[in-house]
Amino acid sequence: MKNLIAFVLSVALGVLMVLSLTNNDWFAQFGYVDLADRVSQSYIDKDVTGNPGEIIFGITSNPENGAANIVTSIVVDYRSFDTLGEVTVLFISALGVALLLNSQDKNKRLALNFKPNFMLRVGSRALFAIILMTGVYVILHGHLTPGGGFPGGTMIASSILLLYLADDQFRTKVKGFKLLEGVAGSFYVIIGLLGLLLATYFLQNFLPTGTVGDLLSAGVIPIVYILIGLKVGSEIAGIIDNFLTEEEVSL
Amino acid sequence: MLIASYVFLVIGGLFFLLGGLGILRMPDTFNRIQAGTKATTLGSFSILIGVAFANPSWIFKIIIIIVFIVISNPIGSSAIAKATYRSNHIPTNLVQDDLAKRGEEHDTN
Numbered sequence: 001m002k003n004l005i006a007f008v009l010s011v012a013l014g015v016l017m018v019l020s021l022t023n024n025d026w027f028a029q030f031g032y033v034d035l036a037d038r039v040s041q042s043y044i045d046k047d048v049t050g051n052p053g054e055i056i057f058g059i060t061s062n063p064e065n066g067a068a069n070i071v072t073s074i075v076v077d078y079r080s081f082d083t084l085g086e087v088t089v090l091f092i093s094a095l096g097v098a099l100l101l102n103s104q105d106k107n108k109r110l111a112l113n114f115k116p117n118f119m120l121r122v123g124s125r126a127l128f129a130i131i132l133m134t135g136v137y138v139i140l141h142g143h144l145t146p147g148g149g150f151p152g153g154t155m156i157a158s159s160i161l162l163l164y165l166a167d168d169q170f171r172t173k174v175k176g177f178k179l180l181e182g183v184a185g186s187f188y189v190i191i192g193l194l195g196l197l198l199a200t201y202f203l204q205n206f207l208p209t210g211t212v213g214d215l216l217s218a219g220v221i222p223i224v225y226i227l228i229g230l231k232v233g234s235e236i237a238g239i240i241d242n243f244l245t246e247e248e249v250s251l
Numbered sequence: 252m253l254i255a256s257y258v259f260l261v262i263g264g265l266f267f268l269l270g271g272l273g274i275l276r277m278p279d280t281f282n283r284i285q286a287g288t289k290a291t292t293l294g295s296f297s298i299l300i301g302v303a304f305a306n307p308s309w310i311f312k313i314i315i316i317i318v319f320i321v322i323s324n325p326i327g328s329s330a331i332a333k334a335t336y337r338s339n340h341i342p343t344n345l346v347q348d349d350l351a352k353r354g355e356e357h358d359t360n
Contacts, residue, residue: 117333123326130319 058213066209066218067143075148076224080203083224084188087231091185094235101242109245112168124166131159139229143218149225153232160237164244174241177234184231191220191227252304259301266294279342280335288328295320 057068067073075083135155142148163170195204210217273286296317303313335341336350 117329119329120326123322126322127319127326130315130322133315 056212058211064209065205065221066212067221068213068218069143069145069148071146072143072148072221072225073218076142076221076228077205077219080192080224083228084192084203087185087188087228090232090235091181094181094239097239097242101246109164109168109171112165116166116168121167124162128159128163131162132156135159135229135233139225140215140222142225142229143221144213144215149228150232152225153229153234154236156229156233157236157240161240164240171241171245174238177238177241181231181234181238184227184234188224188227188231191224195220256301256304259297259304263294263297263299263301266290266297270294280340281332281342284328284332284335288324292320292324 065073065077067077132155135152137152138147138155139149139152142152192203195206196202198206205219205221207219209219216222267290270287270290273290274283277283277286299313299317303310341348
């Protein structure tokens with residue numbers, strides 16, 4: 001029975017292939033393709049705003065994409081699925097580090113071989129606030145200026161690294177990081193599914209794009225970048241925590 | 252307005268030049284720290300104030316940068332000085348050693 005089904009399916013597939021290859025309406029002959037009909041030509045012709053017209057910063061409203069930063073418009077709008085993959089790669093590497101280096105004793109950390117003085121401890125906390133604020137600024141302005149979720153998240157993680165290096169008593173709540181990371185990743189996928197539901201395809205920009213150059217513009221791009229920033233920041237902070245609480249494991 | 256900006260920028264550049272010269276010419280680490288950090292602080296402040304004169308709408312960002320430098324520069328130089336002391340790279344003609352009185356020891360290596 002199983003063999004019969006396989007045979008029928010193979011024959012049907014073969015017939016379909018022969019029919020489709022001989023039918024010139026489905027597949028044009030080599031050298032006879034009119035590129036103007038194709039999707040690729042429309043992407044070659046247009047700019048990121050969806051039309052070849054002039055875009056004026058602060059005046060033009062509701063273009064196709066709306067991000068003032070062209071890299072951002074590619075990274076989290078046109079190729080957002082690729083970025084989802086990148087975030088997954090980062091997640092898997094963080095998982096690998098956690099698997100290799102995770103310590104059972106949650107209160108232990110690598111000791112510094114010096115005693116940090118008062119000035120270093122207190123001053124690094126003040127610096128922590130400024131670095132954190134810069135990271136949040138870079139994330140929030142990802143669609144306007146160079147930067148975005150990945151560099152901003154790394155800045156947040158580096159502020160936590162500064163606290164680790166300057167204070168030998170400091171420990172972070174790794175559980176909170178893991179939770180934040182999971183929630184941010186899930187919301188990214190949920191936004192993609194909302195794009196599939198409300199617009200046409202997965203991760204499509206379904207919100208109004210606003211005026212080019214405004215803080216609240218470019219549709220879902222700021223939301224996605226905030227999620228990416230939270231995810232990258234918590235992941236890299238988790239990696240730092242894993243490295244600094246590493247213990248020797250006897251296999 | 253633009254003239255004031257240019258004046259501050261030139262002052263800042265001069266301080267950076269002096270700082271670089273101090274780092275090159277000073278004999279040991281402590282002197283180099285004091286040449287480097289003092290000159291860098293003043294030079295950065297002058298250049299940032301010059302930028303603020305040239306473009307007054309950036310004043311808040313510049314204030315934040317100045318606060319960052321005010322906090323980070325002394326902390327960094329104190330950490331470098333402490334590390335220098337602990338790693339026993341102190342000059343032989345040190346006149347006063349308060350850390351030795353407080354019982355700080357050098358690393359033996």
